[in-house]
Amino acid sequence: MRIGVYVCECGKNISATVDTEKVAEYAKSLPNVASSRVYKYMCADPGQEIIKKDIEELKLDKVIVAACSPRMHEPTFRAVIEDKGLNPYTLEIVNIREQVSWVHDDKKKGTKKAKSLVKSSVMRSALMEPLDRKRVGVTHKALVIGAGIAGIQAALDIAGSGYQVTLVEKSSSIGGKMAQLDKTFPTLDCSACILSPKMVEVGRNPNITLIANAEVEQVDGYVGNFKVKIKKRPRYVIEDKCTMCDDCVPVCPVIVHDEYNENLSPRKAIYIAFPQAIPASYIIDPDDCLGIDPLICSKCKDVCGPEAIDFDMKPEIIEDEFGAIVVATGFETYPIENLGEYGAGNIPDVITGLEFERLISPGGPSTGDLRRPSDGKLIKNVVFIHCAGSRDPAKHLPYCSKICCMYSTKQALMFKNEVRDGTAVNFYIDIRTGGKDYEEFYQRAAEEAKVVYIRGKVSELIQDGAEILVKGVNTLTAETVELHADVVVLATGIIPSQGTKDIASVLRLSLGINGFIKEAHPKLKPVETSITGVFVAGCATGPKDIPETVSQAGRAAVRACNIIAQDEIEVEATIAHVDEILCRGCGICVGTCPYSAITLIDTKRFGNIYKVASVNEALCKGCGSCAAACLNSAINQFGFEDKQILAMIQALGEE
Amino acid sequence: MSYDYIEFGETEKEFTSKIEEISGQNIFSCYQCGKCSAGCAFSNLMEKTINHTIQLVQLGKKEKVLQSNTHWVCASCLTCTVRCPREIDVAAVMEAIREYTLRYEPETIERLDLPEELLKKIPNIALVGSFRKKSEL
Amino acid sequence: MKNSYFPGCNLKTEAKGFEESAIAVSKALDAELVEMPEWNCCGTVQTMTTDNLMRRIAPVRVLSRASKHVKELKDSQNQVTTLCSMCNSTLKIVNAEVKENPNDLEKINFQLENDELIYEGDMEVKHFLEILRDDVGYENIAKKVTNPLEGMNIASYYGCMLLHPDKAKIDDEEMPTVMESIVLSLGAEVVDWPYFKQCCGSYHIVDRDDIVNSQVTKIIRNAKKTGANALIVACPLCAYNLDNQQLEMQGVEKDPIPIFYFTQLMAIAMGLPQKVNHFEDNHINPEPLLKELGLLGKKK
Structure with missing residues (x-):
């Protein structure tokens, strides 16, 4: 076993609070360490070259980089060692920036802590094993949830790239809050004038399937293969038949507040949200209509020439599969x-x-x-x-x-x-x-x-x-x-809108303290979320103006296309696996898994049938909850095996 | 008194527009950055800062503006004018407030009684300047 | 070359030495200041109102007479020169205003008819500093220096009217260099000091000498602190305030430093007869300093 340890100074970010030379010197004294070096910016090309050269010349088989958080540069250094023939999953990152230099002032203590962390990683590194990258197929279709300006733009951009996209909108028309605005700053453009061409295009574009008056109820699956259940509420007006003649409105006896006008004016129980509404069809408000169960009044149906009104319309559940999802559920x-x-x-x-x-x-x-x-x-x-x-x-x-x-x-x-x-x-x-x-x-x-x-x-x-x-x-x-x-x-x-909260719960997205959806990185991954393959645009992540929302929607569309354009994509390799001999079939892990990736299956042992846990590799996201919960240590996670973690703890305890 | 009732009645509007008219400046351009007051060599002697005065003109607060000595302390050095980020000729606004008083409320101005000895000693230019800024001459 | 020269009120009374030295210097540099006939008050201080045309008649009358004068002078550009910052400012601003607003000019010309005058907007107004910079050139000044002002550390005081507003400024309003350049060409040291454009308090000297005194104190203290042993000014009112009020405040401010009009020092450096400077009119006697430095009565 020959391990190389590379300590990064990160300019002064690390070296101001950690004596990097001493850490590197110390690493040389640890078992299996064949080389240990310091460089100013390990992630820069010259830094990467140092590692590559050592792998070649010193015949290293494991590499440890003591630098920033693995969230930052794990992919960089995995690529470096893979380039020289090592398995990328044998890379170990020691975070001596966020966990040491940035949180400590005392250089002596910082150096000591960095040494301990390097030692524990050297111990783990020796026990790390190569892992295989898994690949899965991809559904070449995207789902956009919410059809305000963000969702409309994202759907148009995905459709414009030649992919099928389904746009789901909660209310009876697309357009969102922007449709309610009179003018927009700083140009005083008429809001409807700049929005309605985009709305019309949504209705017209053959790549876009619009499902209005509907909500996403359930999402299963994973990047490339989301299985989605959409509940479409009955409109009671057949969209294709409605000619928007308005004959139904004068006869309707029910007067209620008009939400589109912020309840400042009345509307009827049969109505259209606003003249430019898409889908271009009237709708009946079932809460107020006197025609829907029990049928007391049918005045609208009586006058409707094209016979578009159907009081017996039922909710519809639409099930479909998508490769990527864009959440654009807006604000209140x-x-x-x-x-x-x-x-x-x-x-x-x-x-x-x-x-x-x-x-x-x-x-x-x-x-x-x-x-x-x-x-x-x-x-x-x-x-x-x-x-x-x-x-x-x-x-x-x-x-x-x-x-x-x-x-x-x-x-x-x-x-x-x-x-x-x-x-x-x-x-x-x-x-x-x-x-x-x-x-x-x-x-x-x-x-x-x-x-x-x-x-x-x-x-x-x-x-x-x-x-x-x-x-x-x-x-x-x-x-x-x-x-x-x-x-x-x-x-x-x-x-955050109710829709944002609801969809976050359906998709298990992380929320920030103010209830907005949390981005994967506030600056560099502003439309990515904690779930791979789920993107977000517009005010669902926080307050935004229209230009910012539109540009974000464009980026979310591109990121969704990055996925659905591929035939196969890689999924997480560090997933859970079950030792069937140790598993007692108690099922604690089944309830613990947030991704419904574990089920109990029958297995034959010594002629008897036993229940044991089984992990769906495609659904598992490698969170480790099951491994921690298992009472019999029967579940382990690739890349984070108990023996590796225990070796780290032991090393830390020795200090 | 640290209370005020804001109203945009005829009196207020008239005062504001009169100051705008005399000075030729758009008073509402002022966004209260305070650079005029910050650079004024005489602000230590002013009862209200210059930007405070401008804000009061925006609100049409004639009495509060005229009661303050700010525009009389102003020596028309125009430092405020050349530095105003909103291109307001601030000194012209001060001039307009002086002019407003001289034209419409001259009775509020105290008459100067200058000793002959002083009149002999002081340069003509100062006398002419002073009379033109501070009297109806 | 000849320049039509507009004196204004002060140069004929309190500031005789300023005028005589300037004329002497102008002759020596072949940019002679020739007093224009029938001049009246420049109209200072310039009105900043939009609607008071009456206050603009005096300066326009000056400009129209000067326009006649330059034609008589022949060897002259269409420009009138002043030695006073306030005159410079008033004349320049009004000149620019009437050029921009022909309607106003027409109304003013109507008033001038009684004097059989008309102004056609054909003049430029210059402070003598501009003539020295643009028409004479610093090098030509340096060539005439026979008595370099060694030992003089001079703080150049611009005050406000030479630099404000855009229509009247003779140099960059925040970082001017014209006076320093002249100081250098006279062989003196330039003092780099921040208070060069602080207003002296101007006409407040009439009824609010407290305002002037507070300014003069700030300015003089700063000049001394930065190592100046003399100040030069380009305006008779600045000169009076800085000069006389230093003396008035003797109780508070000891060791006053002399105030020169810039052409007074030029006359010394150029070895011109000393009587042109009328140092007897300066409030703080500059002669002890000049003697100490060996600059008086010396000819090379």
Whole structure:
């Protein structure tokens, strides 16, 4: 056995707190170590060459790299040793950066700890065995979950690469939140005008299968081979037959709130979300319709010329297989009900940014006339409160929602363009305009539209007669200020949508502390998730504006195509395996496995039938939970065998 | 007093637009970075910082603006003007506030009683300058 | 070459030495300053209002008379030269404004009709420093130096009006070099100091000498701290404030340092007759320093 140990200085990242020369010197004294060297940047080409040269000249059969986290460079160094004929799974990484230099100040102690860790890895290395890489086939088809702008863009980009893609949307139409916006910053483009061509293309593209009014219920399988169950709720209107003639709407006697207009206007129980909706078909709301079980009213069905209405439509379960998944389940806004100091939703003229967006839209509840919700009075004075619930770790959201400065500025500018003699006052903590042309847009609002910005938070909103009394502060003049407004718009922040939470649970995706889906790496793997083959785009990972969402969707599409374009892909080699002699068939591992990869099977031994655990190699992700849980040490994980781990522990104990 | 009621009534709007008109500046361009106050050689003698004054003009707070000595302490050195990132001629705004007072509320200005001895000694240029900035001449 | 010269109010009264030395220097450098006829007040301090045309009549009248004068001079460019920062600023700004707004110029010309004057927007305004830099050249100044100012460590004080605003500036507003370059060509040492553009307090001297004193203290202390034994200025008002107020504050600020108008030092370095400098009008007597350094009455 000839082991080579390579200690990286990582510039000063490691060498400032770890005496790398001493660590390398110490490694030479350990059993089986044939070579031990230090280099400034082991991951750089010259560093890699040192290892390759040693493998060749010193006939090494194991390599240990003491450097950063294996998450960072394990693939790099596996490739290095594979290049020289060694099995990549015999590489051992000692993390002396994240686990030593970055967390310690004392060089003496750091050096000592690094030595111990190197020693334990040398012990493990000697026991490591070559592993085979497994390959599985791939379904050349992708699933995109959520059809807001992120999902639409991802689906279009996958379809544009020539692959089949299924787009699943929870609500009756695609378009998401962007379809509710009147205009978009910083160009004041009409939102519908730039979105609807993409929506139409989704409906038209032969590579895209759109399933609206549906949800993903279950996902099994693994990268390249996800088995997915989609539940499609009945629409009660046959999409292909509906001609959108609108004859059904006037006769429908049921009036309910219109969600598309943020409940500021009514709609019927049979309706279409908005004129540009895709699928271009009406839908019946089963909760309010009087025609669905029991059948009390059938007025719409009676007038429907093309006989498109079917009260007996049943939910449908669609099962399909996909090679990769893109999650684009979007966001919701922070509930106004949580903001007690701003009236908790009980002051009718205190509204959210999204409500204002509908109010000012010509297609909205006041057909663009800008009348306030309470009494229909034309709006003259608006106060915008930025960070309504954001940047407030004590009570609400700890983070900055990123888009609110811009959308409040946009709305104030739009308002002033509509109501020339009106006033728009923005209360802000900081103005954050970190996007292309955003600062210029903010300056334009102030300069051209004379939008007033007051630095300070509003503490309370009080209904005062027909108006709202705003109790705020101007921190720049060091005065508390009060003013009256016709309408107060709360720039409520972005929170993960229910759909994001649901799909995270179905897919077992890791979530960050704020409930957004966690990226595999915040900078370098922004659309990858903890599950190989599952990607994410848009606000499901956190607040984003439209340009960022669109670019992210593009990357998620490319990453999905990287997988579905292949005929075979490699899967994890460090998976669990069962020693059938030791297994007592207790089944603890079956319940422990988060990936449903273990089942109990019958096996014949000494003429009798016994139950033993069996691992589905394709489903196993190598998490090690079963190996830890097994009472009889019957399950082990390739690459992390008990004997290896025990050798490491023993080495550490000797120090 | 550290309280204010904000209102954009006729009085407020008129004051703001008058200052804008006299100075030829867009007051709303100011985003309150404070560079004008930071570089002003005289800010130690001003009752309100320059950016504070500008904010008050944005809000139409005539009385608070005129009560402060800020615009009178300003010596028109224009350091603020050349350094303003928003291209506001800040000194012109100070001038406009002086002018506003001289034109519309001259009774609020204290008359100077300068001794003859001083008048002889001080350079003409200072006298002319001072009278033009601080009186109706 | 001849230059039409606009004196302004101060150069004829408190600052005679500035004018006489400048004229002497200008002659020696073949850039003679010739006083224009019938000049009036430049209109200082320039108004920053948009709507007060009356305050712009005086400077336009000066420009129109100067325009006539340069035609009479023949050997002259279409430019009028000043020795005062405030005149320079007022004339330059108003000149630029009326060139940009022909309508305003028309209205002002209507007022000038009584004097049978009209301004056609054909003039440029120059401070004498610009003439020295652009028309004479530092090398030509150096050639005329017979009495190099060895031992003088000079802090060049620009004040605000030479550098602000864009329409009036004679040099880079944050990092000017013209005065330092002249100092070097006179054989003196340049003091690198940060307070060269701090306002002197200007016209506040009339009723708020506290403001001026506070500025003068800052400026003079900084000059001394950086090793200056003299200051040069290019404006009679800066000169008065820095010079006279140093004396006024003797109780607080000891050891005043002399303030020179830049052409006074040029006259010494160029060996011109000393009477042009009228040092008797300087508040802080500069002669002890000049004698100590052997710069007075010496001719090479």
